[in-house]
Amino acid sequence: MTDKMCMVVSEGTFDKAYMPLIMGTAAASMGTEVHVFYTFFGTGLLKKVAKPRLPGMYRLFTGVFQKKMKKVGIPPHDEMMQQAMDMGVSFYACSTTMDLMGVKEADLKKGVKVLGAAAFLKLAMESKITLFIG
Amino acid sequence: MQKDATLDAKGLMCPMPIVQLAKKVKEMKSGQILELLADDVGAKEDVPAWCSRTGHQLVGTEQEGNILRFYIKMK
Numbered sequence: 503m504t505d506k507m508c509m510v511v512s513e514g515t516f517d518k519a520y521m522p523l524i525m526g527t528a529a530a531s532m533g534t535e536v537h538v539f540y541t542f543f544g545t546g547l548l549k550k551v552a553k554p555r556l557p558g559m560y561r562l563f564t565g566v567f568q569k570k571m572k573k574v575g576i577p578p579h580d581e582m583m584q585q586a587m588d589m590g591v592s593f594y595a596c597s598t599t600m601d602l603m604g605v606k607e608a609d610l611k612k613g614v615k616v617l618g619a620a621a622f623l624k625l626a627m628e629s630k631i632t633l634f635i636g
Numbered sequence: 637m638q639k640d641a642t643l644d645a646k647g648l649m650c651p652m653p654i655v656q657l658a659k660k661v662k663e664m665k666s667g668q669i670l671e672l673l674a675d676d677v678g679a680k681e682d683v684p685a686w687c688s689r690t691g692h693q694l695v696g697t698e699q700e701g702n703i704l705r706f707y708i709k710m711k
Contacts, residue, residue: 528651528682531658532689574676575648589655 506535506629508622511544512636516564516579519547519554520571521635523582529631530589537629539622541596544636545603547579548595548614554579580611587613594622637696637707640668646703650678654686657708661692664710669695672706679704 507529509522526536540548547554555561568578576582587593594617595610607616626632643660645653653674664670672683683706687694696707 524651527655531651531654532686534689573647575645575652585655589658 504533504535506537506625507631508626508629509538509633509635511538511540511547512542512634514543514546514554515557516554516567517556518544518635519552519579523586525633526591527582527586527589530586530591536591537594537625538591539594539596539617541599542603545595545599545605548593548611549605549609550611552579583611638669639671639707640664642671642673645672645674647675649676650682653679654682657686661710666710668710670708670710672708674704674706675702
């Protein structure tokens with residue numbers, strides 16, 4: 503059976519947005535089944551257009567960061583999430599926080615599934631690795 | 637070393653060299669040798685780790701300056 507890996511993302515800043523995509527694409531390229539669950543401030547990253555910014559005052563330097571990342575082959579957030587999806591990474595939105603954060607199901611990127619805690623925990627219990635990004 | 641294909645991942649940072657590598661091996665046949673070029677320092681450990689997980693065989697590693705050259709035999 504294929505190994506599974508789960509991640510929970512609870513923040514929506516640039517750094518927290520990229521970590522699951524980097525880890526997720528790396529794991530997927532190693533043949534691992536990857537599941538990423540977005541909750542609280544992370545939920546907005548699953549919207550059709552998500553432009554995460556660096557935290558705090560650093561937000562002003564987001565563009566500089568983005569340019570540097572592009573230079574080394576790491577694409578913009580949405581493009582990389584699509585790439586991860588194409589590699590088979592599954593993305594989930596937390597049903598409760600969607601309400602809380604004002605994210606509607608129609609706002610989500612194609613391929614994102616809405617999931618409750620129990621369903622995600624089932625996946626996490628079957629996983630070899632579970633990471634919390636928040 | 638003899639090779640059947642080359643993947644140039646120079647200038648790409650982690651995780652892109654192994655993401656590209658995973659894509660490239662899909663086009664290759666069993667027994668063929670892929671040459672991978674990378675200059676990401678992380679690749680030095682990443683490529684052997686990727687190989688041991690995926691079952692492809694790392695048959696050679698060379699370094700010229702900051703350029704790493706890996707030879708991977710397809711399983």
